[in-house]
Amino acid sequence: MFNILMTTNESYAQHCGVCITSLVENNPDSQFNIVIAGLGLSNLTKNKIIECGSLNDNVKINVIDFNHDKIKSLPETSMYTKDIYLRLWVDDFFDLEVETVLYIDVDAIVVDSISDLFNQELEEYVIAAVDIPFAECEEHCPLPPEFNYFNSGVLLFNLKRWRDEKYRSQIVNYILDNSKSIEYPDQDALNGVLFNKRLKLDYTYNVIGPFFRKNTYEKLGKNEIKRIREQAKIVHFNGVGAKPWFYTSNHPYQKKYFSYLSRTPWQDYRPVDKTFLNFVKKYLRIILNVESFVRVSFVKGS
Structure with a gap:
């Protein structure tokens, strides 16, 4: 049984459903205990999220209402809403015998x-x-200098050490003590506290948006970039222009996002920016070769 944590608010619930669907469909022989920690979710949305795993006997989904009071003292930025902090309460969402949890x-x-x-x-x-x-x-x-900065979009928790050594409190204190300087609140704090207690994972487990842009990370080498794109296991739509639910995005996994979306209760979603003018702009970016995203012909399942 693999334990998974995701966190969401009402505006990102659709993407949560897509993420669950992609996880289950690409791991058909695995059993999952999926906890969704929600901030302000309606009952309708909770039911939709649970429905994403209802047809699979190997999947259990539990939606938890998070108490906003626990994070009221933490800063909110123009880019990030407070639900980014919910992952820090991972130890509250799982039984004591659970030792490993994957956050996505x-x-x-x-x-x-x-x-x-x-x-x-x-x-x-x-x-x-x-x-x-x-x-x-x-x-x-x-x-x-000997430690690298990591992305907090995919985290594998050693829950026993997290609990025993009270890392949540350390990270919350880091956020409060550095609220004027941190740019990515939860991510900066996780790095600031755990930089020397973190196992480095292969890039394929969190392939962020820049890996699919032209002339990015060239210092890694063409063969390495090609390997990461071809062997991607988790594709993370972070960054400006990478969100596939916007019609104007040209992220190479946009079609896969909508493919998974079609198998969720949000299947009727239509991008608000899907207009004739944007159709023309998107087409011109491709034919004039000014699109920043690369075209990937080897996308899995396409």
């Missing part, structure tokens, strides 16, 4: 089996996560 941002889809991820040896680590290549974080989260 809901603006991501799972495009391959991730069973190997749960074979990671975490005894000496608190979490496992994927680097952001060449991240410049000195101003908002200074780290010792």
Whole structure:
């Protein structure tokens, strides 16, 4: 049984349903205990989320109402709403006997089996996560030079150490103490506290938007970039222009997002920006070769 955590609010619930659907469809032989921690979800939305796993006997979904009072003292930015903090309460969402939990941002889809991820040896680590290549974080989260800055969109928790060593309290205190300098509140705090207690995961477990843009991360080498794109297991739609639910996005996994969406209760969704003018703009970007995203012909399942 694999334990999964996702967190969402009402506006991102549709993407949560897509993420669940992609996870289940690409791991048909795995059993999942999926906890959705919600902030302000309606009963209708909760039922829709649960419906995403209702036809699979290997999937159990539990939607939990999170108490907003627990995070009222934490800062909210123009880019990030307070539900980003819910992952820090991971130990409250699972039974004491649960030792490993995988957190996935809901603006991501799972495009391959991730069973190997749960074979990671975490005894000496608190979490496992994927680097952001060449991240410049000195101003908002200074780290010792030998450590890299990681993305918090996919986190494998060693829940026993997280609980025993009270890391939630340490991270919340870091956020409050550094509220004027941090740029990505939860991510900066997780890095600031756990930089030397983190197992580095392969890029394929959290392939962020820049990996699919032209002339990005070139220092990694063409072969490595090609490997990461071809062997992607979790595709993370982070960054400006990467959100596939906007018609104007040209992210190479946009069609896969809508394919999974068609098998959720949100199947009738239509992008609000799908207009004739945007159709023309999108088409011209491609034929004039000014589109920043690469075209990927080897997308899994396409």
